[in-house]
Amino acid sequence: MGREIVDLKNIYFSYNGDPVLEDINLKIMENDFMAIIGPNGGGKTTLIKIILGLIKPLKGYIRIMGEAPEKGRRLIGYLQQHPGLDMRFPISVYDVVLMGRYGGMAHGYTPGDREAVQKALITMGISKLSSRHIGMLSGGQLQRVLIARAIVREPLLLLMDEPLASIDPEMQRSIYELFAKLRKKMAIVFVTHDIGAISIYIEKVACLNRRLFYHGLKEGSLGKLEKAYGCPVEAIAHGVPHRVLKKHFEDPGGQSGNSKMHNRDK
């Protein structure tokens, strides 16, 4: 199974008195490929920021490779949701990715760093864009640049917030293929509100809506996410081979949905 990269225990968070996260427990292991799905406002971005130590939970325990998040987060490659970059900012693709190699104050970039940037650009299929200004990129190209910036650190975990939002399905597929390639080197975890974005490649799924329901490895194929979403949701993806999930543990008869999905995949 490998090493445990992230360990969260009994995390609680609230915003202006409203509970956002309750009793979250999550372990991310080496080489995991996990999607955390949940509705908007379900606490997905909050959870990511807590893992990274960007916000403090009300209570709970967080370790990244045994360290506090502020120290351990250097081992994580992070992709923000719509990072809100100023597209007029005067910087080239190459320099954006190079930034990911930041090694501390008074550490200049080394030839090794530059090599790592070239490798990341090649992995993401954007080496031709290297000297281009970020303002000249399409949405999908920018997303690849930002993923390159996250993986150029050679992190143990690539943690992404809605990496597939605002990307057309064709591009989503090619990004999935990239993830499938990358996961040999690092764990990959992302959050999304889009059930259709869950592809066959994913091995673990958790649902988040204030609480986290963990569906674990290779769980059957189908079900409903109504607990997480608060209303019935059919897990259907268009054109993407997919699997669906069991009901959450509150409902012991979680198999009930099985028959529904099967017709579709056959």
Place this chain on the structure above:
Amino acid sequence: MMIELFQYTFIRNAIIAAVLVNIACGIVGTFVVVKRIALLSGGISHATFGGIGLGYFLGINPIIAAVPFSMASAFAIGALSKKGKLSEDTAIGIFWAAGMALGIIFINLTPGYAPDLFSYLFGNILTIPITDLFIMLALDLVVIILVAVFYKELLAISLDEEFSAVIGIPTNVFYIMLLLMVSLSVVLLIRIVGIILVIALLTIPAAICRQFTYNIKSIIISSIITGIILTLGGLFISYMLDMASGATIILLLTLAFILSFGVKKILTLLRIKRHRGTQADRQ
């Protein structure tokens, strides 16, 4: 006529001041423009008027009194807005007005008349004493050293603070440092264009130059040169037409900014035309 001008000490001082000030301004102004903190810089410059008043009150060089005052305002605006207790524009507005008010009260409390008060508000490049040139030189050196040493960090937090935090940059420290550099530049500029016009000289050269390159270092260097040329040009025009130097410099900057838009447009059209041309050649 030009040679005659150079013989006056005050003109020589003005030219040296124009060069020194634009060095710090080109560097800091570039970060102000790309990080979009022009309004914040305006708040710092107006708050600095409190320091000028304090200088009068204590009977010391107002520019020297302005340095700690400006830095304290920059620190307070930055810290308050980063804590999230107060939105940034509110913090800016409060300090903007409170600093001006303090300055006025200090000057009220000072016995006698404040003869050159007007020059702190609107600048007067022709009255710069030699001691202020040394202060400018020292502040230039501080800005140059800080930016040379922490260029990577300043670039990273200007582009993306959240990502910078995750890769291990103490973002708040560098954000405050950037604001402190803004406050030093403001103090430098007060002599030239005055508190009220500082923001233009800080931002317009970088705003002109960023249209023509997307390399930050090129923007910095070209902003310094643009700033020097336009400041000296404004100074010359104001001398010839006998107008207020600070205001003339700012209007010349504004004119150059408008012209640069036209130049950029023409360059873009030419590029499109050339591109079409090469496509036609291929066919």
